[in-house]
Amino acid sequence: MLPFCPNDFDDNNITKIAARAEESRQLARVHTLRAQDKDRRRYDSKHQMVSYAPGDLVWVYTPVLDESRSFFRVHTGYFSNIPKCIKAEFIASWACSQSSVVSSSKR
Numbered sequence: 001m002l003p004f005c006p007n008d009f010d011d012n013n014i015t016k017i018a019a020r021a022e023e024s025r026q027l028a029r030v031h032t033l034r035a036q037d038k039d040r041r042r043y044d045s046k047h048q049m050v051s052y053a054p055g056d057l058v059w060v061y062t063p064v065l066d067e068s069r070s071f072f073r074v075h076t077g078y079f080s081n082i083p084k085c086i087k088a089e090f091i092a093s094w095a096c097s098q099s100s101v102v103s104s105s106k107r
Contacts, residue, residue, distance in 0.1 A: 052058055
């Protein structure tokens, strides 16, 4: 647990150190849970559930993440939802009848 030499410390000091370590662990856990709860409440207050029917127009945006992808095409625009899903990908078609495959993992 904590590095110590049993000859240098008496049992009382070892138990104090162990108790402080356990108290620190519990305090860190309480602070972590409190922060997670605060983040959850903040997210839930701003999040809105949406559902799309086949044929609805949806806005898809894929931001460029770093300089190495600066020349990649950014998918923006209105897409029509087609009810065909294959392995976390969906086929989207432009409103002007162009088709492209857009992965849902590339948000």
